[in-house]
Amino acid sequence: MLPVTLTLNAGSSSLKFSLFDISGEPAQMAIGLVENIGGQPRLKANLGDRLARVERELPATEAADHTSALATVLALLRSSFPGAKASVVGHRVVHGGPHYTAPMVVTGQVMAELKRLSPFAPIHQPHNIAGIEAAQAAFPEALQVACFDTAFHRHHPKANDVFALPREYYDKGIRRYGFHGLSYEYVSEELKRTAPLIHAGRVVVAHLGNGASMCGILGGRSVASTMGFTALDGLPMGTRCGQVDPGVIFYMVQQEGRSIDEVRDIFYTKSGLLGLSGISNDMRVLESAGVPEANEAIDYFVFRIRRELGGLAAALGGLDALVFCGGIGENSRKIRRRICDGLDWIGLELDHDRNDSNTRVISTDFSRARIMVVPTNEEIVIARAAKRLSSGTEAAAG
Ligand code: ADP
DSSP states (O other), X not given: OEEEEEEEEEXXXXXXXXXXXXXXXXXXXXXXXXXXXXXXXXXXXXXXXXXXXXXXXXXXXXGSSHHHHHHHHHHHHHHHOTTEEEEEEEEEESOOTTTOOSOEEOOHHHHHHHHHTGGGSTTTHHHHHHHHHHHHHHOXXXXXXXXXXXXXXXXOOGGGTOOSSOTHHHHTTOOOOOOOHHHHHHHHHHHHHHOHHHHTSEEEEEEESSSEEEEEEXXXXXXXXXXXXXXXXXXXXXXXXXXXXXXXXXXXXXXXXXOHHHHHHHHHHSOHHXXXXXXXXXXXXXXXXXXXXXXXXXXXXXXXXXXXXXXXXXXXXXXXXXXXXXXXXXXXXXXXXXXXXXXXXXXXXXXXXXXXXXXXXXXOTTOSBEEEEOOOOHHHHHHHHHXXXXXXXXXXXX
């Protein structure tokens, strides 16, 4: 039997999955997702080189909730890879609270803690927990491993961990957690492997996707990030507002008479690129729209990234590299160019030809700091952790 690990990333109405061969360094065999769980679900999957791409509508009963969606995924994987045996399942979990600084085997105690943390990430954590419970039911023998988006940032210096609120709130867990940690960990490990001197230095990573954040990393450790208590802070995103003055909330509630749920909905789902443009949350659509509203949304996105870059470089005491990842960071040469142009004062000089050809290093040979594109891979970070923890458990049992 081929030892494999399944990685799961359960969202509100989606279940993303990957299958890795873990007989050696984890190698991806399949990737896919079920979307529109609870509605009119669709399955999309890519089952490796030799097998055809799968994309089809599912009967509503085959993905009515995360449990049935997982059963549908497993049926597909079992028929495609009959010789595979998953003894460990890795989960992306958005919130690990103040104490989880590394992936954890999910015990009853860990599960209780994840549930206790749900109010800190009410839009994501309950779905992550549903994913773990579905996997526990489907693989009662398997080890479940939780990998946290917050963990990479848990060594922030205190000044980057607090809000200037009354002290008791820090103890109640109101802290600057930071997110996208699995992506930052991947990029940082890639730098360690391919550019060790850069890894040892001062790096800002810009994870620019539908969700977007930036992180200042010093010698492989997160020092500061643009996301704070929730994944709402910092940069504008597809539909999330990023940083706003909290006074706006009071105004909407007290003067406009909106409920807190309405305000939350505006901040999470109607703002960002979508809200500003009034057109789309999708950068490709905005880039080709050619109308002032779309351009204004892009202008704001670029402006906030440049502003945060300055702040993070100050937090790091300088800059040795700026690294782009995420759907926009990896693909949009126009956005990268707009971010980097005129930043020679901070040591960044973009090579336009390299940028246009999407190579890994896109700065000139004379640029004091390097500009790079490193396609991220959060799933492999989860698969590596799952493998590591499962072999640790086997060793302990043996
Ligand atoms: P998520 O945060 O959901 O994982 P992704 O990392 O997949 O999101 O990023 C999605 C974003 O990347 C969308 O705004 C999409 O328009 C953008 N994107 C993908 N490819 C391109 C491209 N070639 N040019 C510009 N933007 C792109």
